[in-house]
Amino acid sequence: MSAVLRGDRATEQVELFLIHEARLLDEARYDEWLALFTADAWYWVPSEPGQRSPYDTISLMYDDRRLLETRVRRLMSTQPHAQQPPSRTSRIVANATLEETAADGRALTVRSKLMMVEFRLDNQRIFAGTCTHRLVRADDSFRIAWKRVDLINSDSVLEGLVVPF
Amino acid sequence: MTDYSAAHLRELVQPGRVHRSLYTDPRIFELEMERIFERAWIYVGHESEVKAPGDYRTTRIGRKPLVMVRHQDGKIYVLHNQCAHRGTMVVAGERGNASEFRCCYHGWTYHTDGRLKAVSLPHGYPAHFDPKDPGIAMVQVRRVANYRGFVFASLADHGPSLEEFLGYMTTSFDDMVDRAPDGELEAAGGVFKHAYNANWKVYLENLCDAAHPIFVHQSSIAAAEQQSDSVYSDGSGEIAIRQMRQNGAPYSFWESQVGIWTYPNGHSFLGDYHDDAKLVAALNDPAFRQYITALETRKGTDETARILSVRRWNSNVYPNLSFMSQFQQLRVVHPIGLNRTVVYTYNFRLKGAPEKMFERTISFANIVNGTGSLVLTDDLETYNRIGIGLASGGAEWLEIGRGYTSDLADETGGRRGKNSTSEIYIRNMFDAWLGFMTDEQAQPVRRIEWPEQRAVSK
Ligand code: FES
Ligand SMILES: [Fe+2]
8 A cells, every 4th residue: 555655745645545446446356445444434426416415315325334345245245146247347537636634634535537437248338427535544545434426427317336436 | 920919919918927029029019008008097296296386397108208297276287298389398307397388499388287378470370270279289188186196197088097096006005195194295305217128017027026035136135144233334224234134034934924915907015024113113213213203193093003004015006106105115117118118216205204214215215226226236137137038039938827826815805925925916917918908998997807717728
């Protein structure tokens, strides 16, 4: 992980972290991805643009830490039919900006853009959207306190979503 | 080429089996759109979606785009979403409020009950053109009916009333509405829209299928069973994991405790499944205690106990509606093409219940209906595989005979499986299917056709 932190500036550190996260997901290393999250983290893919809460409106995915662990375990070890054969994905994360930094510099909110292509069976799908990460400093890197992914087509007709964004 | 005469259609639905072509022949699909979707009562929306005059939502019957709208007279109308000038779809958005509808093409306008209001350049038309002609309008669907807030429309000019069509299934709607302390529901919380590449019929055929969870959902069952309960949850994960574990109930559970009931016109429900203590609203949940208090205050303790003792899982209203009264979820199956189906799912808030109860409804929706659910995604994968598998041209007949020889008459006027694993609800849908498909008239109230009454053709 320390290689991720070569950069001096916070934005560069954050960009490298996001690239690392995207790589773990592309390589289906979901257990290592899960390890990036804090013990009380949540992960959220809203069903509507600008959705304000995951509690009064449905979500494409809304996982507290317990459900996120179950989601990852299903992908890693219990062979969902919907991942036989597994998807292959290719992600680009870019345009990262620091939106807010805590006074002590230990926590920050980052906005970035995601382009993800998913291939499975004869189908290739493209997903695009905005990610917001709340990162907290831990050891020589970050942990994800929460992550929100706003797909531009979140309220569209969609086929099943299995691979996390 | 077959002409699909009534006699031929009857040969395709046999005791305990149906012919593959009912899922694979585009001519059958076209006939279904005409004879089933244009004759039956089809759910078009909930009255709470159009509370104020001018409120509208777009909807459909089969592939036909419609608008459900509340007019200035307070009544709900269902309109064909087609401009009377040259056919453009008039209302493009999903929902909103309008004082009139204006076509984007040449600006013809319509009152919110569909009557033509104004025509641009209204001169030089031949004699037949009368702007007051109800056929030169956003044409109204003539038969619209509301059962306790659930709005249905039928494109048939004649036929049974909505209540006759629903029959005993009205009790499932009653169950959903009665659970609201104030006696009213409100559609809320967003809409899932998921798609799959197979025939529309396979969706309802899965929703009362007690034999599938331990196979289809094995991945989420195992993942949930291995999940530690001491990991942090804000409550939403807990509900999801409990339901996933419940899906792993062995066949002995489905064969001893759960039942399947079916009724004329293709309707059915899976019953005696969850009690509230097991699931969404565990008895030690303070929100559920408050909810019971609210119900008891409004309805009394006896009626509250009666309401909470009703334990229905999916109630399926033929041809394309399924709802869970106990968990306030409702799904509408929209056939798009022979091998393409889109399902819209809705949630309802119980008016007068603590807001936390609606949070439970949302968490439950995410896991049972969510496009990114750990459960539903394996159902969708299965539907897609049905779509591909049926194209193979292998086994000619689909076997829907499980429980055929042990089905029973039920005192509520229907017929039920000996236990929940009977495929009686699929046979029952095909009885209705055959009734709609072979009747050239708008349908009468159909009696369920039982195996012993039907000649076996070879
Ligand atoms: S088509 Fe609607 S105004 Fe011409
Ligand atoms: Fe299922």
